[in-house]
Amino acid sequence: MAKAGYHHGNLRQALVEAALSLISSRGAQGFTLSEAAKEAGVTPAAVYRHFAGREDLIAECARQGYAIFADLMEHAWNGGKPSALSAFGATGRAYLAFAKKFPGHYMAMFESGLSPNRSPELAAGMARAEAVVLKATQALSAHIPEGRRPPPTMVAAHVRALSHGVVELYARAAPGTQSPFTPEDLLESGIGVYLRGLGLIAPDG
Template sequence: MIKRGYHHGNLRQALIEAALRLIETQGPTGFSLSEAAKSAGVTPAAVYRHFEGREDLIAECARQGYAIFADLLEHAWNDGAPSALAAFGATGRAYLAFARRYPGHYMAMFESGISPNRTPELAQISARGDRVMLRAAEALARHIPEGRRPPAAMFSAHIWAMSHGVVELYARAQPGSRSQFTPEDLLESGIGIYLRGLGLVPPDM
């Protein structure tokens, strides 16, 4: 018997949190709106007061995730303090921390098939994290000889891809699988190799 209905304190957010739990356990395409409603303690019909369908619900999970993600990256970057290189490393660690702490959001963002351009609002919030990484790349690129300096957008994309790959292959893998090294060590060493290959000045910059 369903004990809660339209008097639920914040039904919309309750449905989002229910969806996030289901995404974590069943994947972003492995649950129905009825299951989300049941988990939130409301009738399936109540869901449609807030969301047009499952993709709309997942998109809102992704939107909230992108906002958290951007906040974490901005905090880690900290305007490039204490140095551009140290702050850049912190953004990589923040990427890993986000994937571990917010797996439902991460999966809604990157594994659901929901495009960040689905709505203008989603596109705007998803671009915040991109801008943080671009600023970080621009700051580091100033220390790379011009002849070996990739465009900042490419630089950012390379590091983003490396971070994402480490998360997918190692941070979210089953314990004891694939690598004897921690995801943090893999990412930091990978970034270090990449930056040395570009001729970046020593880490005491």
């Protein structure tokens, strides 16, 4: 029997929620369109009224994820208050919080293999989220002498790579989670080492 949401015209979102659940448990490529339809309580044929195929469904999961992610990052950045450095740290914590609370969205965004340029909406969502990180790195980079200042886009890429690495290795129920440190501590200390190397944090002791 179809779920109630189908009768209320919410089939499209019901399919997204079904896909997110499957992605969370199996990975972005670990389910079929038929399984998503079954999870939503409809026939596979009904899916094609809203999505051209599985990749189209995953792309919508990613688009919605970027919207949530950008909102969280903008809230964490808070216009660089009370300081660019503290707000920068808050964005890192927001990254981890998003990955933990929205694993299906996170995997659709970063692990599905889909190009962000698949659609204008998906590309715009990613650009909005990345703009927050770039804004934060630009604010920090302003405190580095121009001759020693790395491109803010490079700093942003380094921070994203570090954040993603912590999520992949230590923030999930996998062998890597045996670390004696919390993901939050690992990310904060890692970013601290990086920013210390740039001269943005005073040396220890």
